[in-house]
Amino acid sequence: MSSKKKVNLKERIDEPKYRIGILSFTDPRSEVKLVKEREDYIKKCHDELISILESNGYTVINPQPSIIEKSDTKEIFGINNHKQIKEAVIEFTKQQVSAILIGCFAWNEPNIPLELAKQVDVPIGLVTKNNPLWPGVTAITSTGATFWELSNTYYIKNHERFVLPMNGNVESMLPWLKATCAVNHLRYGKLLLWGGTPALNMEHLNDDIPFLKRFLIEDIITQDQYLLVKNAEDILVNEKKSIDAFKQWLLDNKCTIKYDNVMVSKEILDKQIALYLAAKKILNSFHQDGERIIGTSIKCQPELSVDYGITPCLLPAFLPFGFDHEGPKPIVPTVCEGDIKGLLTSSLLYALNNEIPPLFGDLKIVNDDYFVIANCGAASAYYGELSNKPEKTLPNCTIAAQCQGVAGGAFGYRTPTTDEEITYARLIRLDTNYIMQYGTGKIVTMKEKQKMGWGITWPHTAVKMNVSVESLVKAIGTNHLSLMPGNYTEELKHVSKILGISTVQLDNENSIQSFLDIY
Structure with missing residues (x-):
């Protein structure tokens, strides 16, 4: 039996934590006016x-x-000595803050905020207001220098520096704050790879896992697909009602299912549903043990698609979706083929907007x-x-014969046109450089419809x-992309600066x- 403390799943330990530390400093001199x-x-x-944050x-x-x-001097609100820093360091470390905002609203001596920054190794933002009545600009430039x-x-x-207008508008700061929280989400999170990496000998899906655990992610866990199959087979025998409930939920929401009794039959679809329910059960067990699984990968080919004979297409369809037959559920970014950098990218985008998979x-x-x-x-x-x-969304989705593997249905659709901008992204590695x-x-x-074959x-x-x-084909460092509605270019620039890596705008x-x- 696990000795780890059980946690309430409603606390959603897998969710991004948008925690920011703040401390404001002041002049230590007593003789000033x-x-x-x-x-x-x-x-x-x-x-x-x-309040604004x-x-x-x-x-x-x-x-x-x-x-x-x-x-001893309660009338002095600002921090101005080394002794006061100790408590702040303990609290910021305990709370695993994503970043620290250092208030330089009037004059402060730079050595005290420097001591804080030395002891809590997270992104630092110096902030002041452009107020001519107080030397905030002097303080922020002195501290920054x-x-x-x-x-x-x-x-x-x-470090970053922010000079806010007198009305307190923080729009200039928000992309950086989001970026720090996204990086923090990964650094305190774990990835779960069913079947390891890479599929089909695509070496670029692989990575230097020990380095990534120092650089960007807490852990990368590999489980054999056998655990999925074992759980799925148990569900097929002992939890048939759950399979039927999921299938009925699809039908109630007008998802089209095209049975051909070759690639897709009722029995084959039952196995695909069972694999999804097995994945969900495994994730729940990790979360119950307090482990922050923030993304998953399923290596389908050939162990599942050929050896087991069923493609697990419902995992990438419904693990990263906020609803199923049981009601609201966690969104878990999910990729295929053991694509580690693809999963890191998807998890990063999700941390920038945890309302959308x-x-x-x-x-x-x-x-x-x-x-x-x-x-x-899928x-x-x-x-x-x-x-x-x-x-x-489900009325626009169809389960129909997959084009590879022994059996299984693909979960397909055509994403509708939108006027809103989207962001596509990918972390790549070129000669050890991320x-x-x-x-x-x-x-x-x-335009392509029936013309499409594969x-x-x-x-x-x-x-x-x-x-x-x-240009796109020459420059892109992958055959896989992640995408999220919204424009997150500024956030990704900040993420890259926080990580110390370069960027390429593919548009x-x-x-x-x-x-x-x-290169």
């Missing part, structure tokens, strides 16, 4: 910033009141108008109608091309050419 006015101003700025969905870790309460001068750690050297799939069609992402067998059901509601490739576009209507029953999402076919000819010139 306007001390009360200065401290009142610092407190006002500090409290306003917390909380209204934007962040949990703000604020040890300042507790520190001041223990101080000291950080640069000493460059004790990567985050001290590469990321799309994952193959780069299948490229022409002058658009490129198509079409995954082998992708998140969300993209059938760009909706988390099964009654809206690079973030990304771009934006819009989902458009595909993979006609797969899910297809067409994205408007902003560069030439030649920009100049960026592509610069990349090709270097």
Whole structure:
């Protein structure tokens, strides 16, 4: 029996934690004037910033009141000595904050915030207001220059600086905050690979796992597909009602099922459903034991598709979807073929917006108008109608014969056109160097319909091309892409800076050419 503390699944330990630390500093000198006015101003700025961040969905870790309460000079709100730093370090470390905002709203001596930054190794943002009545700009530039001068750690050297307007608008800060939380989500999360990596001898799906565990992810766990099969076979015998309930849920929501009694029969679909339920059960057991599984990969070929004889297409369709026959459920980014960097990318995009599951799939069609992402067998059901509601998206989805494997149905759809921008991305590795490739576009209507041969029953999402076919094909470091509605280019730039890696904009000819010139 596990000795680990059981946790309530409703706490959603797999969800991104948007926790930001904050500490504001002040002048240690007692002989200066306007001390009360200065401290009142610092407190006002500090409290306003917390309020605005909380209204934007962040949990703000604020040890300042507790520190001041223990101080001999309670009238001084700002932090101004080394002793006060110790409690803040303990609290920020305990809460696993994604970043620390250092308030430089009036003059402070730089050595005290530097001490904090040295002891908590997370991204640092120096923040002030552009108020001519107080020397905040002097404080932030002095503190920033000291950080640069000493460059004790990567985050001290590469700190961010934010000068906020007097109305407290934090829009300039939000992409950086999102990026820090996304990176933190990965660094305290684990990936689960069923069947390991890579499929079909695609070496670029593999990775340096020990290095990744130092660099970006807490752990990468590999389980044999046999555990899925074993659980699925048990479900087929002992939980047939759950299989029937899932199938009826599909039908109630008008998902089309095309039986051909060769690739798709009632018995074959039952096995596919059982594999999905088995995956869900395994994930629940990890979460019950307090392990943050933030993404999964299923290696289908050939162990499941041929040796077991069933393709597990319902895993990438419904693990990354917020609903099934049992009601609301966790969204778990899921990829195929043991694609580690693809899973890291999908998990990163999900951390930037945990309301929407990321799309994952193959780069299948490229022409002058658009490129198509079409995954082998399935992708998140969300993209059938760009909706988390099964009654809206499932009527546009069809389960029909897969084009590979012994038996199994693919879960297919055509993602509808939208005016909203989307972001596609991929973390790649070139000669040991990690690079973030990304771009934006819009989902458009595909021209190809019956002309398509291979993979006609797969899910297809067409994205408007902003560069030439030649440029995209030359520059892209993968055959797999992840996609998320919304424009996250600024967030991905910040993510890349936090990680210390370069970027390539796949929607920009100049960026592509610069990349090709270097490599």
